[in-house]
Amino acid sequence: MKKTLLAGFIGFVLVGCVSDIKYNYVPEVTQKSYPDLNVVTTTYIGDDMVRQGNIKTMDVISFPVTTQVNRFWSAYIIDAGDYPKLGEDKKYLFFAAKSVNGNATVKSVNVPATPIGIRVSKDSSKNEVCISFTTGTDFCEAHKQFTYKKVSVTNQDGFQQTLIYNGMVGSKINIGYREFNNDMARPAFSNNAEYDLSRSRMIRYKGTVIEVLQATNQHIKYKVISNFNTSH
Template identity: 30%
Template sequence: MGWSVPTFSKLALISMIMMLSACGPVLRPIPPEITKVTVPEIGSLQTRDIGVPLIEQGQKHIYEALIPSKDMKTNRPLHNGYLTYEGEMIAKMNTDGKKWYCGRMVYVSTDGDREFTGNWCENVHDLEKKWNMPKGTYEIKMVSHIYLNNFQMNLIYTGKRGNEVYITYREFKNEWSRPSFTQNLIFDLSESRVIGMKGARIEVIEATNTNIKYKILSGFIVN
């Protein structure tokens, strides 16, 4: 048995959802587990064009989330469309220690247009009771996302001549380059195919006039 509503305008529907969302429980985020990471990951084989950073720094956030299935998304049909959760629903907690899962509720019209309607929070019991959804229609698991740091140390491939490759080392904060922390480097691959600076080490597999293929051996040492 799916969820349905009377026929009325999309604007009225969106307004109703926004008001209901505002009346929900007061929730606090569950802090994610955070670890420092090198981007791309150490040991990975990569290819980058000239001018694109070869290595960056970030943080991996690991947290609990509810992943809706396709059946769960399409089980709430509306007039001329349906409601769906946009991606994963992040776990949060209320003052009584009850766990909820919150995500973006989106209206999808029959022609495929998507319109964001608001944040919506559910606990697992309510999901099964209100939508008549068996557990097979969603999955609760630990997920992760990587966010780049505001302060970055980059190595950028800028070209080659013979056995020499040209690399620019750059530091910047909040997307603003710091010219005094930019340095142009030349590495001779006939001496070693491992290049790097400040702890970062990259093995050059192949370098051409347009791109470089490489393997990340270690990340920058950040003070």
């Protein structure tokens, strides 16, 4: 009888608020190239000379310290970190249960339900934070410390290209080309090319044009005239 009453009470506690997480937010994705065009740059052997990929800029909720959301004898712990936005509706903002870098998460203490997100009211008067469950219920507590901001990260789901300086032998420099997709190297799209600087100080590869100012077996000084994504 006691167990039945306890289970019923736990169900009552968890079903206090119900809301479906919205997944209607789309981060801004822009193409970013390194280095800037026509700027003298020095790169050392084994490092990227030219790099191009996608940068994802997203809204996050940021918890500066570890935050505990309590309800009777149960609790959720939100690690300090930045949690990306998932979506919103007229009343609420919804954020992921794992931080942008994946090092911080929402953890449960004496709660059987799995955390799947963070819900925050657009009415900021109470600073209420709610933890959303797989059951569609929420676990809330007011007067929590958090802020909203934007963060930019390399989009690991995108296509990236790099040129790598591999050193110099005689008058020839060796440049490595690598493509990455979903943050994994694609061996079939990797290549090395040699350029004889005694014949030309301008080198070209897949739309990239580089003027070599100085080269040794340790470093290279150069200017990028056009990048992979530069219009021609």
